[in-house]
Amino acid sequence: MPERKPRADATRNREAVLAAADTLFARCASPQEVTMADIAAAAGVGKATLFRGFGDRTGLIHALYEMRLAPIRLAIEEGAPPLGPATPPLQRVPALLDAVLCFKIDNRHLALALEGTGGGSPYAADHYTRWHSTLQAALEQIPGFTDGSFAAHALLAATRADLVEHLVGQQRMTREQLRTHLAALTARVLEPRPPLE
Numbered sequence: 001m002p003e004r005k006p007r008a009d010a011t012r013n014r015e016a017v018l019a020a021a022d023t024l025f026a027r028c029a030s031p032q033e034v035t036m037a038d039i040a041a042a043a044g045v046g047k048a049t050l051f052r053g054f055g056d057r058t059g060l061i062h063a064l065y066e067m068r069l070a071p072i073r074l075a076i077e078e079g080a081p082p083l084g085p086a087t088p089p090l091q092r093v094p095a096l097l098d099a100v101l102c103f104k105i106d107n108r109h110l111a112l113a114l115e116g117t118g119g120g121s122p123y124a125a126d127h128y129t130r131w132h133s134t135l136q137a138a139l140e141q142i143p144g145f146t147d148g149s150f151a152a153h154a155l156l157a158a159t160r161a162d163l164v165e166h167l168v169g170q171q172r173m174t175r176e177q178l179r180t181h182l183a184a185l186t187a188r189v190l191e192p193r194p195p196l197e
Contacts, residue, residue, distance in 0.1 A: 014053055016043040021064050031113030065114050065127065068107055072099055076134060089141040094186045096135055100159045101182050105168060105175050111161035131156060144192065151189060158182055
């Protein structure tokens with residue numbers, strides 16, 4: 001019985017930390033501004049609690065990103081069309097890319113923080129490899145479509161957080177403009193082409 005209280009406290013602390021980090025990243029001018037000390041103070045916990053629970057700032061960012069992404073991942077893995085696995089690929093590919101783009105727009109400071117954590121290639125990160133493999137599998141279900149791996153990389157490049165931040169923050173493009181442009185690009189990539197002779 002005594003063991004349950006620390007687990008409950010740890011759960012409450014984790015929830016408080018994630019909520020505080022979520023708020024701070026959403027309100028910041030730049031993700032680099034948000035420190036572990038800021039998050040600890042906003043959550044009302046000690047810095048040691050953050051490091052015990054998440055390891056480091058990168059671990060905290062990953063946990064927050066995964067928490068925000070969980071509903072989309074569930075829709076992709078088990079949901080109904082247009083994101084779910086039973087969706088025909090010509091409908092699923094644009095829906096997957098639209099979901100990535102909307103997530104990056106809605107969480108662009110958090111996505112920027114994650115893409116800026118360093119520690120190796122961003123293309124080897126778990127979140128990227130999941131998006132890439134899902135998109136590649138959908139592309140390769142399209143009859144006659146070749147090189148789904150490269151196409152998945154190229155299409156995902158249009159949803160990078162730094163590009164989204166530039167287009168939304170500097171170019172003042174609206175959410176709907178970005179979605180329209182990405183849909184048009186995707187349609188061009190998916191256009192059937194006659195085989196090369």
